[in-house]
Amino acid sequence: MRNTAKITTAVLATGALTLGLTACGADDSDSGSDGPLKVAATATPQGEILAYVKDNLAAKEDLELEVKEFTEYVTPNTAVQEGELDANYFQHKPYLDDFNKKKGTDIVPVPGATVHLEPLGVYSKNVKDLADLKKGATIAVPNDTTNEARALQLLAAKGVIKLKEGVGFAATPKDITDNPKDLKFSELEAPQLPRALSDVDAAVINGNYAIEAKLSPAKDAIAAEDAKDNPYGNFLAVKKGDEGDPRVKKLAKLLTSPEVKKFIEDKYDGAVIPAF
Known part of the structure; x- marks a missing residue:
């Protein structure tokens, strides 16, 4: 990986x-x-x-x-x-x-x-908006199957990447069909993600670990999941x-x-x- x-x-x-x-x-x-x-x-x-x-x-x-x-x-x-x-x-x-x-x-x-x-959120110490990510930026994501797919679906929903149609809960970086900023993905154990924020350009962090790290999905995330019809x-x-x-x-x-x-x-x- x-x-x-x-x-x-x-x-x-x-x-x-x-x-x-x-x-x-x-x-x-x-x-x-x-x-x-x-x-x-x-x-x-x-x-x-x-x-x-x-x-x-x-x-x-x-x-x-x-x-x-x-x-x-x-x-x-x-x-x-x-x-x-x-x-x-x-x-x-x-x-x-x-x-x-x-x-x-x-x-x-x-x-x-x-x-x-x-709500799953994207956090960053470097940018205030996903649109501000530089070409070649690294985004850390959870490495368990469903939460990695969830993170990629969030990024796709925000227009950062495009995923192969129908991949759903099994999406991995290999299923990215369009990556205009040539983003790189660092796959980490979910508890490590808040600690990795200083080493990457952004991280997609599970809500419980964000809260433990004093990050608020409602206030600190530069992008977050929509709660409506959410299966998680x-x-x-x-x-x-x-x-x-x-x-x-x-x-x-x-x-x-x-x-x-x-x-x-x-x-x-x-x-x-x-x-x-």
Whole structure:
């Protein structure tokens, strides 16, 4: 891959539930429908939203909730698949579909539990507008399949490049059919993108990592996704067959409650948007 600085997610996930993982909650007792519901999440905003639910709403539904925060996108799914955790909240449907296909897992969205959208944004320390990018400029993009395609679709929607018709969620730089500025693409692990801003001309950054880096998609991005009809809403997910777990149903209800909607709107000021 051209201009690629890549740390494989396999390395990040090697420690399973010990490395690359922080936890907030009780001990790691065995999962079960009569015990606490153990949920994996990335820290921002998913972990913060779950912490709000745990601290303010869970008691009224008699729900005991444990939240375990991860710094990457692989272990939250493998831990649920293997039964180490009960559910996760960190991903959108295109990512999950691709993950299941490649890993042979059967993680599924919980019906009616799509919670929020993090608009993908383009950020730069060098230019104020995509039109100002110089010929040969380098743009960093996420290197996982669906988020890379999402980044390229955003750039195409803004007229910077053109993509082969019909590539959809599988687009890669090889699918670019028109690149008038001869832009180069640096494919990086999504968490690295904010740190790479000083080394590239622009970067397309996932909303959660932008927020962690004190970047606002609403205020700092030089271009951002349109929220309307956006397929990238983040949802609660479980291993297939666990959708009917009473604890999962309780959490799904709370995550799509008016209280959570107001929390998201008040806390994130447009950087995270309720999807319900």
